Amino acid sequence: MSDNTIRPFTAASFNRYLAEHKLMASRCPACDAVYLPPRAICPRCHGEALEWIELAGRGRLAAFTSVLVGPSAMITEGYDRNNPYVAGIVELDEGVKISARILGVDARRPDVAWIGTPLTVTYLDRGEGDTKSAVLAFSAD
Amino acid sequence: MPKPKPFPHGVAIVGVGISKFGAFPEKTSRDLFVEAFKELRHSVDKGFDPADIEALYLGNYSSDLFEGQGHTAPIMADAVGLVPVPAMRLEDACASGGVALRQGAMAIASGMHDVVLVGGAERMTRLPTAQVTDTLGSAADTLYEIPAGFTFPGFYAAIATAYMHAYGMTPEQLMNVAIKNHENGALNPKAQFGVTIPDWMQGRIAAAIKKGKPAPTWRDQWDFLHDDAANPMVAWPLRLFDCSPVTDGAACVLLVAANRAREFTDDPIYIIGAGQASDAPLHDRADLTTLSAARKASQMAYEQSGVRASDIRIAEVHDCFTIAEIVACEDLGFFEPGTGYKAAEDGVTARDGARPINTSGGLKAKGHPVGASGVAQAVEIFKQMRGEAGARQVKGDIPLAVTHNVGATGSTCVVHVYERR
Numbered sequence: 244m245s246d247n248t249i250r251p252f253t254a255a256s257f258n259r260y261l262a263e264h265k266l267m268a269s270r271c272p273a274c275d276a277v278y279l280p281p282r283a284i285c286p287r288c289h290g291e292a293l294e295w296i297e298l299a300g301r302g303r304l305a306a307f308t309s310v311l312v313g314p315s316a317m318i319t320e321g322y323d324r325n326n327p328y329v330a331g332i333v334e335l336d337e338g339v340k341i342s343a344r345i346l347g348v349d350a351r352r353p354d355v356a357w358i359g360t361p362l363t364v365t366y367l368d369r370g371e372g373d374t375k376s377a378v379l380a381f382s383a384d
Numbered sequence: 385m386p387k388p389k390p391f392p393h394g395v396a397i398v399g400v401g402i403s404k405f406g407a408f409p410e411k412t413s414r415d416l417f418v419e420a421f422k423e424l425r426h427s428v429d430k431g432f433d434p435a436d437i438e439a440l441y442l443g444n445y446s447s448d449l450f451e452g453q454g455h456t457a458p459i460m461a462d463a464v465g466l467v468p469v470p471a472m473r474l475e476d477a478c479a480s481g482g483v484a485l486r487q488g489a490m491a492i493a494s495g496m497h498d499v500v501l502v503g504g505a506e507r508m509t510r511l512p513t514a515q516v517t518d519t520l521g522s523a524a525d526t527l528y529e530i531p532a533g534f535t536f537p538g539f540y541a542a543i544a545t546a547y548m549h550a551y552g553m554t555p556e557q558l559m560n561v562a563i564k565n566h567e568n569g570a571l572n573p574k575a576q577f578g579v580t581i582p583d584w585m586q587g588r589i590a591a592a593i594k595k596g597k598p599a600p601t602w603r604d605q606w607d608f609l610h611d612d613a614a615n616p617m618v619a620w621p622l623r624l625f626d627c628s629p630v631t632d633g634a635a636c637v638l639l640v641a642a643n644r645a646r647e648f649t650d651d652p653i654y655i656i657g658a659g660q661a662s663d664a665p666l667h668d669r670a671d672l673t674t675l676s677a678a679r680k681a682s683q684m685a686y687e688q689s690g691v692r693a694s695d696i697r698i699a700e701v702h703d704c705f706t707i708a709e710i711v712a713c714e715d716l717g718f719f720e721p722g723t724g725y726k727a728a729e730d731g732v733t734a735r736d737g738a739r740p741i742n743t744s745g746g747l748k749a750k751g752h753p754v755g756a757s758g759v760a761q762a763v764e765i766f767k768q769m770r771g772e773a774g775a776r777q778v779k780g781d782i783p784l785a786v787t788h789n790v791g792a793t794g795s796t797c798v799v800h801v802y803e804r805r
Contacts, residue, residue, distance in 0.1 A: 254527040254528070305672060306543065306546040306672045307545055308534075308542045308619045310534075310538050311618060311620070312517070313517075314517050314518050314530065315514045318514060324616070328533055330532045330533040330534045331542065341667050342534060342667045344532055353620040353621070355545050355549050355621075379531070
């Protein structure tokens with residue numbers, strides 16, 4: 244797909260952008276509203292003329308948890324009771340929120356005071372070539 | 385949302401049944417549903433003929449993934465001798481049972497049916513824990529939430545951190561909910577964990593002694609709840625005893641047109657309001673300390689029935705996690721935002737408190753067979769309102785009560801208002 248074609252507002256497009264290390268949202272020009280994850284239909288005006296915008300990738304931690312008993316996919320990655328990880332909800336400077344892995348904090352010493360911590364987007368690369376993908380993550384500054 | 389309309393025709397519950405909740409390697413959800421239905425038959429004061437049932441509305445989240453059995457509704461209908469009546473399965477995650485109840489009530493309220501069976505069933509313990517986690521996880525947004533590593537304990541843990549940050553609650557204060565719900569569950573013979581936490585501790589001590597191991601020496605239940613070995617962290621700040629268990633179970637209620645209720649019993653319980661609302665995934669909400677859909681569903685149910693939150697005497701709420709009960713009580717309008725945890729601490733929500741919550745033991749102690757839970761809540765309310773709840777019976781009349789059932793992190797919420805006349 245060439246860069247001047249508008250990619251469809253789908254999870255596949257969002258994930259391809261992540262693999263390219265871009266955090267992309269959709270914007271409704273009529274409402275001037277930004278949506279992350281991207282939406283194909285604006286829930287405010289129900290308009291369909293959305294456009295992609297790249298977010299700056301900076302935000303703050305809104306809520307989080309340190310997971311000791313994870314889903315199969317995380318167990319496969321080596322996470323367990325002795326090796327917990329942090330998942331969180333990040334509020335971006337553009338005002339939208341998203342679920343993401345949270346890095347740069349000690350998952351063994353969670354503290355509610357982390358809420359509000361400034362974060363910067365980062366990408367956890369998976370696979371190679373055609374199967375290259377990335378998991379969305381944010382890291383404490 | 386448009387203003388809710390009152391039911392064109394009244395709806396009454398005239399009988400209820402519930403299976404034992406627990407882990408049953410040799411029982412399918414079908415067997416559990418049959419068990420609940422047999423109890424329901426005996427609960428109808430003046431008796432009834434199953435041939436009079438006109439439809440089945442079944443709440444079930446995922447018999448497909450849990451048991452390898454899809455298309456469950458006609459199978460359940462057949463198992464209790466209801467074919468060829470229409471049988472519908474409703475799936476809205478852990479709110480499936482409550483949604484089935486609302487659909488059944490609406491079938492009667494519309495005038496289309498006079499006698500409807502509403503059931504809920506789930507068999508969950510057949511799968512190993514990691515697969516249960518994955519199956520439940522598929523009720524969240526698998527495209528955008530699950531890749532972050534969230535689990536259901538994780539989502540509610542995140543809600544807890546937002547709540548702690550906003551209102552100053554500590555993880556210790558969540559434990560009041562678990563202690564209370566186990567105290568109630570200990571009086572419910574159908575509960576999966578029908579023991580108080582001190583009873584549970586005694587069981588652990590006895591088991592250690594029997595095995596010749598050193599007996600744990602907890603000072604009290606608070607000491608036990610802080611013990612990382614006995615009550616391990618699952619998703620900080622939620623520990624094992626902050627989480628409802630994995631459960632097999634079923635429940636059902638018989639709904640009839642209000643104008644025919646006296647053919648079945650002299651003490652029917654009326655459903656006078658049924659609100660339901662939906663929401664986006666958790667990250668897409670303005671306020672992470674409340675379930676907006678629960679507020680909307682309760683507002684709808686209250687408006688429909690013409691009652692206020694302060695009129696409600698007791699409630700069964702969706703305590704899939706301890707934090708969920710605290711948020712639920714606030715969303716139902718029982719307590720102001722940020723004060724629900726104090727109400728739990730002060731005993732307001734205890735069985736002998738001003739506003740008893742989850743007298744059944746809740747999802748926490750009674751168990752949480754996800755598709756059955758919303759129906760099991762109605763079973764408890766029916767028993768409590770009629771004074772048939774045995775050792776856990778709340779004192780005094782209960783003219784109005786509520787059930788509150790949640791799917792996922794509140795992407796679906798359904799609230800019913802019940803009246804005894």
